[in-house]
Amino acid sequence: MFSSHDGLCSIGELAEHLGVSVKTVRFYSDRGLLPEASRSAGGHRRYGPDAVQRLGMIRSLRGLDLPLPDVRSMLDELDARGDQEGAGAGGALEDAVAGRLRGLGAELAALRWREAALRLVQECPAAERPARLRLVGAVTAPPSTAPLARSWRAWLPPRMPARSVTAFLEAAVPAPPDDPRPAQVLAFARLHAFVTRPCGGAGADAGQPRAHGVAGTRAPAVLYAGLAEAYDLAGAELRRGAAPAPGEALDGFVDAYASTYGTRDTPAFRRVLAERLADDPRIDRYWELTAAVISAPGGPPEPTPGSAHDWLFAALEEQSRATGHGGARPPVTSA
Incomplete structure (x- = not known):
């Protein structure tokens, strides 16, 4: 040669x-x-x-x-x-290529996020750009969900099993979209600001709902596991546009509380539960922003634990009013 x-x-x-x-x-x-x-x-x-x-x-x-x-x-x-x-x-090449592909995926996600953020700033009125820049500039690219998770961890009851905490965070913390629209970047940035503002995050402001005030180390895990199932069922109803109504989702929702309290699901218990839930603090803004982050463009809002809770609470209130003068329904067996 x-x-x-x-x-x-x-x-x-x-x-x-x-x-x-x-x-x-x-x-x-x-x-x-x-x-x-x-x-x-x-x-x-x-x-x-x-x-x-x-x-x-x-x-x-x-x-x-x-x-x-x-x-x-x-x-x-x-x-x-x-x-x-x-x-x-062999293996060294396969490992290196796989690792580089993962790295490229993260780099591309960051670029797509930055592009959407720049479009967001470009498309807003000139007078709003400084504030918009500060808002989106506080979020990393690609964005981290750690601040949201920290806020919820501070809000959740102590001694919750790790598996239960993880399951709750998966439902409550929205994953940033891989290819976001400017509106989704704005919603996530506002969500980030909502949980990191000086006066506290979503959980710090609200505190544990009064209806969740049950004793015992297992009680929170039992309650949140039952609520997760009920929210999934209610989410399916929301997706098909169903109005709040009694059914399997509401039965599971009430049974989660009844099982945690160690009592039976009766019309009287449902009325008491409706009253307690009505007095609990709300974080509607968090769930509105969450829905904006995860919903497809032009489509209906994706259900969140917050919107599912509202649907179930509306169904419970309506049923409680209907049975408030002696109406009866078969009790649900406690889990």
Whole structure:
């Protein structure tokens, strides 16, 4: 391949053969990725024919923006198998490519978020831009949901099992969309401001609802597990546009409280529960913003735990009024 008597080439010849700079070849040689075959009498580097394939492999890997440590691992793996061309590239290459794909996914998500944020600022009236910039500038790209989760963790009852806390956070903390619209960026930024404002987050302002005031280490987990099931059922009703009404969702909702209190589901209990829920603090703004973050463009709002709760509470109030003068319904068996 090389015309010299010893079959070796200089660093300049190798660089010219691959169409790269001498500086590039020296860089990879100095880092041990491209071993020299020997040195000339004058101390100049000499490379063998296999350096062409090796440097080509290095360029291909670096062209995919794989970091040098990953390139080194792959070359070491190829050396161990005697596979200079990389035809049987194994685990190191697969791991590096998978890791780079994950990294690119995060980078693309950040770019899409920044693009939507810039459009949001660009499209708003000039007088509103400074405030809009401060609002969206307080959110990382891609945005972190950690502040929202912290707010809810502070609000949840102490000694809640980790599994129950995780399940609640999955329902209460909206995941930022991968390809957001400017309106979704605005909603998430406002949600972030809502939970990080100096006077406290969603949970700090509201406190535990009076209706949740039950004793016992298992009580919160039992209550929230039952409410999650009821909210799922109510969410299905909301998606099909159903008006609040008695049914399986409401029965599960009431049974969650009755089971936690250790009592039976009766018309009288439902009336008392409706009164307690009516007095509890509300965080409607949080759920409105959450729905704006997760809803598809042009479509109906996606159900949230907040909107599901409102639907169930409306159904409970209507039924309590209807049975307030002696009306009866079959009791629900406590779980």
